[in-house]
Amino acid sequence: MRRNSFRDIKSELERRISRRVWEPGETMPGEEALAAEFGAARATVNRALQELARSGLIERKRKSGTRVALHPVREARFAIPLVRTEIEASGSAYEYRLLKRAVEHAPVWLQERFGLPAGAPALHVRCLHLADERPYQYEDRWINLAAVPAAGSEDFETASPNEWLVANAPFSRAQFSFGAARAGSEEARALDLDPGEAVFVAERATWIAERAITYVRMVHPPDHRVVTWI
């Protein structure tokens, strides 16, 4: 007879939870009892329970045992890869084009967002990331030169500020946002869209030790999807 794998056990526990053999909030049989029932090692049962706990379906407490979650809190996790890595991982050829690079005074909205003094120097970079020669992402980035002065000596002609910052400006705190917008005229031109087309916008701002590093707006064509599984 084939022994129950942790996957078999996980499926059966899922089935019982979905059929309410055990109600939400109810304490489930212990690891030992389940191991005996399934004719499996405790480690095998433990692995199944671990996966169910990670997916939020059950709650494990050292003292009170395992319960079916009453109000499972769900979380979607999105990896934040380099855009080059993201494109190459999908099997496409990556290409990078620098559109603009200039040292400017931080605009007022950036001063306010990052707590910078008036006239603070910021590096403004606009560039395009292509997948198989099709525009994939238009990047509009500001780098706080007071926090990352070395960025001022980079020309970003052949490698993107994304790559340079990942290698040179570690961050400890970041804000991410996703949204939709109508493409502005410059974004539309870069992405080869009609102005006003719906675009997917990801934004990111990073800090280290209370100092702002960079703010970036990443604009994608309307067919772009950010997908994750739990």
Add this chain to the structure above:
Amino acid sequence: MRRNSFRDIKSELERRISRRVWEPGETMPGEEALAAEFGAARATVNRALQELARSGLIERKRKSGTRVALHPVREARFAIPLVRTEIEASGSAYEYRLLKRAVEHAPVWLQERFGLPAGAPALHVRCLHLADERPYQYEDRWINLAAVPAAGSEDFETASPNEWLVANAPFSRAQFSFGAARAGSEEARALDLDPGEAVFVAERATWIAERAITYVRMVHPPDHRVVTWI
């Protein structure tokens, strides 16, 4: 003299990492050495290191000690609350309106996505979630009645399928996606937008024990942002 808090220690370690006092990949001093340097308890240093590790800035290994991360892998985590909870948490009044409820044959795209037989019964629900009387989310949902037959007896007149499913149909696996689109005519009417306006679209599909439970498309007005911090 004020003792260094775990926040002070964390800030100072962040500063050293950003200034490359310790290079990426380099092993950092141990917990004990840091505790001695900062005149703090080991537990305090441990808490600072834990937070830095969680943010991806350092890597802690039991045997080889703590290193500055070489290629920090970043992850953005988005909580998936009930839409009612999300609206109420922002201080707005929540309102729910059912627009459609019908048992239909699963359309071909849903059959294919969920591996359902032709003619499989599915509950099709369209509804609107409002915040302070303004449309917040248009929900277009399909529920697989073979997996969740009890949903067929719910009228969803006063509580949304979102609430009912969270309480009655636990899932073990889910796919999430975010994207942008132009509002279709029905979406535009429900959300009080011009047709073709850019909307933010979140999609979710859930399974338990290999059986598909539900697919939902959630459409938001263009000012909607999904935001998270790490």
